[in-house]
Amino acid sequence: MMRTIEINGKSAKVMGILQPNGTQGMEAVVNTPFHVLLENKLAVPTAIHWHGLHPPNNEDGVPGVTQPVLRPDASVLYNFPLVPSGTHWMHSHQGLQEAHLLAAPLIVHEPADRNADEQQVIILLGDFSFTPPREIFAELRSRGKNASPGDAKSAASAPSSSKMSMDKPDANDVNYDAYLANDRTLNDPDVVRVEKSGRVRLRILNGSSGTNYFVDLGSLAGELIATDGMPVEPIRASRFPLAIAQRIDVRVQLPPGGGAFPILALREYAPEQTGIILASAGAPVQRLPVKASSPAGLLNLDQEARMVAVNPLAPKPIDQTFVLRLQGNMQKYVWMINDIAFDVADPGSEKAPVRIKTGQRIALKFVNETPMSHPMHLHGHAFQVIDINGKTLKGALRDTVLVPGMSVVTVAFDANNPGLWYVHCHVLWHLVAGMATMVEYQA
Numbered sequence: 001m002m003r004t005i006e007i008n009g010k011s012a013k014v015m016g017i018l019q020p021n022g023t024q025g026m027e028a029v030v031n032t033p034f035h036v037l038l039e040n041k042l043a044v045p046t047a048i049h050w051h052g053l054h055p056p057n058n059e060d061g062v063p064g065v066t067q068p069v070l071r072p073d074a075s076v077l078y079n080f081p082l083v084p085s086g087t088h089w090m091h092s093h094q095g096l097q098e099a100h101l102l103a104a105p106l107i108v109h110e111p112a113d114r115n116a117d118e119q120q121v122i123i124l125l126g127d128f129s130f131t132p133p134r135e136i137f138a139e140l141r142s143r144g145k146n147a148s149p150g151d152a153k154s155a156a157s158a159p160s161s162s163k164m165s166m167d168k169p170d171a172n173d174v175n176y177d178a179y180l181a182n183d184r185t186l187n188d189p190d191v192v193r194v195e196k197s198g199r200v201r202l203r204i205l206n207g208s209s210g211t212n213y214f215v216d217l218g219s220l221a222g223e224l225i226a227t228d229g230m231p232v233e234p235i236r237a238s239r240f241p242l243a244i245a246q247r248i249d250v251r252v253q254l255p256p257g258g259g260a261f262p263i264l265a266l267r268e269y270a271p272e273q274t275g276i277i278l279a280s281a282g283a284p285v286q287r288l289p290v291k292a293s294s295p296a297g298l299l300n301l302d303q304e305a306r307m308v309a310v311n312p313l314a315p316k317p318i319d320q321t322f323v324l325r326l327q328g329n330m331q332k333y334v335w336m337i338n339d340i341a342f343d344v345a346d347p348g349s350e351k352a353p354v355r356i357k358t359g360q361r362i363a364l365k366f367v368n369e370t371p372m373s374h375p376m377h378l379h380g381h382a383f384q385v386i387d388i389n390g391k392t393l394k395g396a397l398r399d400t401v402l403v404p405g406m407s408v409v410t411v412a413f414d415a416n417n418p419g420l421w422y423v424h425c426h427v428l429w430h431l432v433a434g435m436a437t438m439v440e441y442q443a
Contacts, residue, residue, distance in 0.1 A: 001015070002016070005183045007180075008178055017090055024105070025124075028108055030109065034079065038075060043072055047092060052087075055078070055380070057421065060421070062347070063093065064346065084108070086226060088105075089124070089205050096133035096432065099128075105122050107122065117199060119200045119201070121201070121276075125242070126208050127176040128178045129176045168371060169405050171298060173429055179290070186290045189288070191277045193279060196258035200253075202250045202251075203247070203249055204250065209244075209429070212241070212268040213268060214240070214242070217252065219261065221236055222240075223250065224250055227398050228398035231309070232307045232309060232396050235303065243400065244426045245400040245426035259279070260279040260283045262278075263278060268298060271295045300404055301388050304401075307396035308394060309394065312394055313384045316361045322365065324338060324437065325339075326403060326435065333429075337434075338437070341434025344431065344432050344436065354439040357441065358418055359414075362415055363386070365408065367408050368403045370405055376401055381414075383412060386410050421438060421440075
């Protein structure tokens, strides 16, 4: 449905996924039925993907691949077991609707969560521009790498050749008007009341269309306990990378004296920041700037390389390895996998280069030939990170992995959910410009 939020003192009409009582998104318990009637109250067709869940293929919400679009005033009933548990989200997979904020949290609890002695705080990060998404994409296509840095619509900045410069990193194709945490900027942040000495589980989701973040806890230290909803051996830190479409669960212990504690999201390679404030009763809350004094750096895989899955894949040889080369032409603004720009408008016409069989252990080797990072997402499955730049790992289980510029990341998964599944870059602009392919189960 359409809704109105206030951004930088201006009203903005955006899309949303709401329950009848106005709740944004939903929470449920693992292994219970996902019995959901999705009603389209928009004036345009839509399709919703249950990001992080493992539904039957025909309920995955990808128009032209797994389901038809949902027309205005139409509805569709979903009914499948809720797995896996964890911090997930739901978002549109139709056109550029993600940039209209058509996304919401989808939290699947373990039964024990309800009895945990901790407060849950959900933070959905996003980005927003008053410029219509179609105009943003047209600008990227028409101007390519000739766009001026700081342009309100496009921040693509590199040489104007047909090939990207490979001697320096790149980030942030689009400069947005606002960077959001729970639909709000730091000009009017979400202030969440917490108890002195309380324990808080932060469930942080990056629902942006084009922005990676660093999550910064400021004076607090936290334990990273899950990535993309799946448990990892705890990592203690005060800053955590969070690429587009990824989720992290971070547990923090608040001090006995209470106070106000900003939980910030720092835009990658830029000074902009957003976030929420945890505040105990009576604690003064100071206004924070929407820009930091200096830009954040680039996300890397240092922390990824330290992660260890609590419930890793069972030991088993790899049956097939598929190399997926991530490529781009910034002058034309075309993004490709293995020299093919996927036609998002007509996905049924595309061939699936990753053909697998039920029961196999599959490896996907993402070889990034561009200087930009790509958060790569596989639908319908969880995979384990097993290699970063030639170093073998027993890494995290997740569904979205960041592949930084000029790097190689290999993941493995079990072919246990038959169908035709999307694998794609979760930068919205890269997806609609072609960086996608499909995994197809063979009989």
